[in-house]
Amino acid sequence: MTPTFDWDAYYAAMAGREPRKNLLAALEHWGERQPGEAVDLGAGDGLESRELASRGWRVTAIDGDSGLRARLDGVEGVTPERRDFAHISELPASDLVFAGFSLPFCPPSHFDALWGAIxxxxxxxxxxxxxxxxxxxxxxxxxxxxxxxxxxxxxxxxGLETLLLDEDEREGRSFDGPKHWHVFHVIARCPESDAPR
Structure with missing residues (x-):
């Protein structure tokens, strides 16, 4: 069972933040190509979905939080979906999949199915x-x-082209206090041919 976190308190603590650096770096790798279809997994407060939509992407924003739809209500180009990671075995065909610090909240027994869908x-x-x-x-x-x-x-x-694999281990803070972080920041590209299917 996934642990219970006070997500409303988290979103309040993170109010005013900038879009995640990993997303902005991925968009730099995308370059001048036409924006396409994106999936924002664990869309949370909706900030990254809004950022993508503002750049012309069509976004499927997925989160298990019942407040997601209200947070993204009326945002053109964004389709919010309330879905728990434990029940995802398929995702829409996408040109960009973003998951900012959300994948670790998928239970181990369902992680392989979620990763396969991605x-x-x-x-x-x-x-x-x-x-x-x-x-x-x-x-x-x-x-x-x-x-x-x-x-x-x-x-x-x-099978993917790894553009970034940054292992970040440091003392820092989470929204509720001091924390030792051990995080892998990843950006990867699906090859133009022989894409996994």
Whole structure:
């Protein structure tokens, strides 16, 4: 069972933040190509979905939080969907899949199905911008969350062109206090041919 977090308190604490750096870096890799279809997994407060839509992307924003639809109500180009990660086995065909610090909240028993859906939905030339929590993260071992080693991450990226694999381990803060972070920031591209299907 996924642990209970006070997401409303988190969104309040994060009010006024900038879009995630990993998303902005992925958009730099996208370059001048025409915006396409994007999936924002764990869309949360909706900031990244709004950022993508403002740049011309058509976004499917997915989150298990019942407040997602209200937060994205009326945002042109964004389709909010309330879906729990534990029940995702298929995603719409996408040119960009973004998951900012959300994938670790998928229970281990469902992670492979979710990752398979992510890999399968990515179109040739499409980009993946995600974060994984490492096994030395303070929250490692929390029931209902998934953590990875460096080798795990490399294995999951097999067949993709890895544009960024940054292992970040440091003392810092979460919204509720001090935290030891162990995070993998990843950007990868699906090859133009021989895309996983």
């Amino acid at each position: 890999r399968t939905c990515l179109r040739p030339g499409g980009l993946l911008a995600v974060e994984f929590f490492g096994v030395r993260d303070k929250w490692a071992g929390t029931p209902g969350m998934t953590f990875h080693t460096h080798n795990d991450v490399e294995r999951m990226l097999w």
